[in-house]
Amino acid sequence: MPLLTESKHFIRPDGPDKVTGSGRYVADISLTGMLTAKFLYAGVSHARITRLDISAARQVPGVFAVLTQEDVPERRFGSVADRTLFAKDVVRFEGEVIAAVAAVDAEAAQQGLDAVVFEYEPLPAVTDLEAAIADGAQLVHEGWADYEAADVERDGNIASFTSMIRGDVEAGMAEADHVVSSRYVSDASQPAPIEPRGVLAQWEGDRVTIWSSTQVPFQARDGVCETLDLPTNRVRVIVPHMGGGFGGKCGFHYEAHVAALARAARRPVRLVFSRQEEFIAPDRRREGMIIEITTGLRNDGTLTARRARVLLDNGAYSSDASFFPHMAAMQTLGPYKIDNIHVEASSIYTNRQPSGSVRAPTAPQACWALESHTDELAAAIGMDPVAFRQQNCVDTGETGVAGQVYDEIGLQDCIREAVSAIDYSQELDENEAIGVAVGWWPSFPGPSGAFVKIDSDGKGVITTGAQECGTGSVMTLPILAAVELGMEPEDFELVYQDTSAAPYDEGATGSQTILNNGRATVEAAQQIAVQLKSLAAEKLEASPDDIVLADGKAHVAGSPELAVSIADLAGVAAEGEMLLGKGSGTPPEYPSAVGVDCIGDRGLSGWVGPQFSCHAVKIRLDRETGVVRVLDVSAAHDSGVIINPIGASGQVEGGVLMGIGQALTERTVYSEDGAQENPAFLDYKLQTIADAPPIRVHFVEIFTPGVGPHGSKPIAEAPNVATAAAISNAITKLVGRPVAQLPMTAERVWGLMQGRGGG
Amino acid sequence: MSFMIAGSLEEALTALAAGARPVAGGTDLVVGARQGKAPLPTSLVAIDRLAELTQIEPTDGGIRIGASVTHARLLTDPTIVSDYTALADAAALVGSPSTRNVGTLGGNVMNASPAMDTGAPLMVLGAVAEVQSERGSRTVDLSDLWTGPGQTSAKVDELCVAIDLPSRPARSGSAYVRLEYRRAMEIAVVGAAASVTLADDGTISDGSVALSAVAPTIIEVDGVAELMAGHLPDAVGAAIAAAVAEAAEPISDLRASDSYRRHTVGVMAARAVDAAARRAAGEEISVPVNRAIGVGASR
CATH class of the missing domain: 3.30.365.10 (Aldehyde oxidase/xanthine dehydrogenase, molybdopterin binding domain)
Structure with missing residues (x-):
């Protein structure tokens, strides 16, 4: 299929603005009379508020407004309506907003915050996923069964639950020659956009204009309307240039706080986060997970059954995360042919930062677990892991885990291309290895x-x-x-x-x-x-x-x-x-998934325009220290016809580099009581450009009807699925067992070589 | 808040005597203030325009590096690279290109971080710090200068104006190797510098090893010269690693556990000795040595 534009490379219209500095971000905009906003955060993971007195704060010179939940309508929001703008009665994570101040400058705003009297009675912090679902566990939300939520299965600290059952998993296990069980644990990580978010609000009469660094301006507007009781035609959200999001700026966050401050102060008000706030406060982090998978297989490589249990750390509030269990279930099953499945996935309330959509939510961790497990399966029967995938991955016309029959898809082509581009059969040094993993991701009409x-x-x-x-x-x-x-x-x-x-x-x-x-x-x-x-x-x-x-x-x-x-x-x-x-047009309809029983169904068993990928990664291990370096990556993607090759390649390169970070260095470390210990780039280690290996991008271009224009499918999240998994499989080849903890830090790899840890 | 740009060293010393704190690149001072480590001092004197602090010049017994010499300059200066290579290895690993272009050697030394990269090389190269105040000038051994994390024995009105290094013996080499999890904007998890001098028969005649990030200050490992003397370089690795692990007093923190640090600092020291010995024998190993033979190096 020829590319639409014959690979025409043109300069992206916002490129020169961003490169030369002429582009304006929220933090660059100031309005006459503008005030500075600052938030008072809980600073404690779980506590009952016993006293909150802002009277002294309102008297601080230069302070124009101080707000708490008392000053805004009592509205709960979120995919489970479990959250109010400001903490009410109980604080449930350290970054929860208690009060907001607008003042002439940052110093006066800080003095205002310092004058707020906030007293509390500590409550036990829920931080352990297994303990949180045990009988008698401390509840993060008492009486939350009364919160409104559509289509969510919930119980105790389980914020949402999904199970998927198809075929007869017991019979399938009984048919197996080998049954392999694995347990994998992933730490939480962060979207880490380079621009800390900003919000600026200005009222004229009964209309408010809000400049916000949001990925989703309409959701932000609707959140303001919902929480401040305003009609949509009185709220206008404008987004200047944005310095990245990676999901972190999806959802409704602080637009209403700032709008409410500006209304109370009768002045424009601007909030700009510090880096530490960007780490701690937003309800968007990549959730920690525990993933247990058991698979039955025959000596000829046939997969006979899979059972899995997935626990996701929901954090203190549900933001948009209530579909995560269903997505994690699909990611734990993967793009394979298995007729007998039983997966249960629960997202569990804890007193930590809320989880929310970060680029391909649940996928990098669950794919890492599944694909590490898949290499264990291949090893159990002495089969090459690439051949094992070629035998077991779905192809055109075949039936996937949830009973969906796929039209023309390019997963097998992706495997062939990725493996060929990295020269899979090359002779390798004893400290080098090549790992391979496949990934999949749906499109969202x-x-x-x-x-x-x-x-x-x-x-x-x-x-x-x-x-x-x-x-x-x-x-x-x-x-x-x-x-x-x-x-x-x-x-x-x-x-x-x-x-x-x-x-x-x-x-x-x-x-x-x-x-x-x-x-x-x-x-x-x-x-x-x-x-x-x-x-x-x-x-x-x-x-x-x-x-x-x-x-x-x-x-x-x-x-x-x-x-x-x-x-x-x-x-x-x-x-x-x-x-x-x-x-506008009519969005494509979701295909049916046949024969899968799904409790807590979020409509994710049958996928529109599934995107497939295969990543192959060559690494070098420093055996004395456990440090892994990625030397070479090939990434093959079926995202249908590619409309804009230079943009699509950029998405893959960025996704792979983000995946390397998730694989090796990126993690949020929590104290026992739920506080983040590394909310700064000094110790939250993103990959840098100096770490970037060569990344060979290949698109398997198949005209895919009924998804995007001209046979296209999406591309932005799919590259962020399989990289960590491929790196895991390469490490396993060198050290004999999966690290089974994500990220696979140098010390964890070294510990495994010392006989500690590992799956 | 007062801020003054010193036009001469005398002006700077007068300001310090009046209570100002010095600022050159600001890579520790400003970043530390932003992170809430310590507020910005209310009185600052900028010393970055003092030309006398930016010279690298030969002395009778070696070389004198002005306190305001940047890391970027250290890693490209021909004398540093050829004769004091460990210092160039370390300077090349500091931060990012922008950090290296503004961060200075004097700032690094006086910030006294136990994880500083240039400290261990300076120690094995026998450096002393020249500090000056209105009251006069004196030289201080680095082991006397660094008294704890972020602490020095210098008085508040004293300014580090230069680092003096003795000339290098014949058939000597040095190297600094650091454990790093990524290749830029990294802080030493552990690091080790070595200096090695070879006898005519290729055995080691003298040497020293110093360590980063395994004690409250940069430390020199006792007994290394005796341990190595008379041995061929490729025979001493295990003994060096063991001696270093014994000398280290690492802590556990976000970056590593104490046991991992104790192990890896030995590995770094053995590699530093190996690289220093190869350089002493005339082998060209490019700066920084981390990229050539260090952690996770690619072929």
């Missing part, structure tokens, strides 16, 4: 809208609710409009950050822009194409059906010399019926 207009000089504007956190909507959407209209991507400006200007979109979440906003943009552009063809037909005395839009012109099919420029047509239209298109 949803509603979305876009407006397209062409102005009098033939230049266009796309106005959408899509968001740009680095995932490339500024490139992809102009390409899609340009293809429909025979124009160039550079002919389009993208207006993508204003809830009052653009139709609804879910935002930069779930890799959904190309699928949903792509569909909307194409439809909007197609309406303009009809208008242009009609205008051209009149001018060229031909039928509109015979008009072709190409190279900035409209011409008669077969007669390129009979042409009129789109700019000329736009000039004509500007004097009469203008060139305006609007699009």
Whole structure:
């Protein structure tokens, strides 16, 4: 399938702004009379509030407003409505907001915070997942059964639960020649965007404008409306340039706090997080997990049954995490052919930072466990792990774990390409090894809208609710409009950050822009194409059906010399019926999953446009220290037809590097009472560019109908699934057993070599 | 809050006598204040424009490195790289390119972090610090200068103006090897510097080893010269590692446990001795040695 744009590389429109510093982020914007906001955090993981007195704080010179939950409507929010804007009666994690202050400057705001009287009676902190679900465990939310929540199975500290059962797992185990059991434990990690978030709010009359570094402006707006009792037409959310998100800026966070402060202070108010706040406060971290998998297999490699139990650390509140158990269950089963399954997954309340969507939520950890386990299965029958996957991974027309039959998919091609690109059979030094893992990730259909207009000089504007956190909507959407209209991507400006200007979109979440906003943009552009063809037909005395839009012109099919420029047509239209298109389209429907019984079903058993990947990683182990270096990576992806090769490759490279960090160095360390011990980049170790190995990216391009435009599928999260798993399998080849703890730090690898730990 | 840019060393010393604290690159002072380690001093004197502190110059008995010489300069200066290679190894590992371009040797020494990278090399190279105040000038052995984490024996009005290093014996070499989990913006988990001098027959005639991040200060390991003397370099690794593990008093923290530090600092020391001996024998091992033979090095 030829690429749409013939690999045309164009400069992303926001690139020069970001590189030269002319781009404006929230922290760069100041308004006349603007105040500084600061939050008072609980600083304790679990406690009952016995006294909260802000009267002295309100008297501090320079302080304009001090707010607590008393000052805002009593509204709970979240996927389980378990949270209020400010702590009410009980604090459940250290980063919970107790009070907010707006003052003339940071110093006065701090003095205001210092004057707040906050007294509490400590409660036992729930931090151990197994203990949290034992009988008589301290509850994180007492009486929470009364909270509103749609479709969530919950009990005690179990915030949400999913089980998936298909076939007869007992019979399947009985048929097995080998039964292999593994237990893997993953630490929590962080999205760590380079820009700590900012929110700026200004009221004019009864209308508030909020500038926020959010990936999801409509969700942010709706959160403000819900918690402050406002209609949508009084709240406008605008997103300036954003310095990354990785899921951390999905969801509704602090827009309402700042809006409420600005209303109380009668001044614009700006909040900008410190790095430490960015670590501790947001309800978005990658959850810790315990994953237990038992698989039966025959000597010929056939998988006969799988049983699994997954415990996820939900943290203190549910944010968007109530679908995680279902997603983790699917990730623990993987893109394999197994007829007998029984998986149970629970997300468990603890007194830690809430978990929430971070790039491919649940996948890197669960895939790491599953794929480490898969290499153990191959080893049990003495089979090469690549051949084992080639035998057991799903292919076109085959049935997956949940009973879904796949249309044309490229997983087997991904395995072949990744293995070939890294030269799997090369001769290796005794301290080097190559590990391989496969991954999968769904696409998320949803509603979305876009407006397209062409102005009098033939230049266009796309106005959408899509968001740009680095995932490339500024490139992809102009390409899609340009293809429909025979124009160039550079002919389009993208207006993508204003809830009052653009139709609804879910935002930069779930890799959904190309699928949903792509569909909307194409439809909007197609309406303009009809208008242009009609205008051209009149001018060229031909039928509109015979008009072709190409190279900035409209011409008669077969007669390129009979042409009129789109700019000329736009000039004509500007004097009469203008060139305006609007699009939304119908999202694709979820396919059915046959024969799977699912309690706590979040609709994730049958996947639209499943994306597949295979990562192969060559590492070198320093045997005396346990330090692992990644020397070479090949990543092959089936994300359908690639619309924007340079953007898609960037997504894979970034996802792999993030995966290396998760594999080797990134983890949040908690004290026994639930406090973060390394909320700073000094000891939360991201990979740096100096650590980046060569990353060979290959796309298995299969035209995939019924997902994104032109046979495309999403790409942003899929590259962040299989890397840690591949690294694990390489380490196991060198040390004999899986490390079984994520990240696989140097000390853990060394400990395994000393005979301690490991799976 | 007062801030003054010193136009001369005298001005700087006067300001220090009046209670100001010095700032050059600010990589410890400013970052520490942001992390809440210590508030910014209310009175600061900037010493980064004092040309007399930025020289690397030969002396009668060796070389004098001005306190404001940056890490970036140390890792490329021909004399440092050829004769005092361990110091270049260490400077090359500090922070990122931007840290190395503003961070100074004097700042590193006076910050007195037990995890500092340049400290162990300076110790095995026999460095002394020149400190000056309005009251006069004196030299201090590094082992007397560093008294604890972030603590020195210098008085508050004393400014480190230079580091003096003696000239190197013939057939000598040095190296600094650090345990690192990543290749930039890293802080030493443990580190070891070694200096080795070879006799004509290829055996070791003299040597020393100093360690980072395994004690409240950088420490020199006693008895190393005796341990190595008369042996071929490739025969001393295990004994060095054992002696070093014995000398280390590591703590457990977020970066590593005490037992892992005790083990790995021995590994680092053995590698540093190996690299120093190879350099002493004339082998070219590029700076930093970590990339060539160090932790997780690729072939």
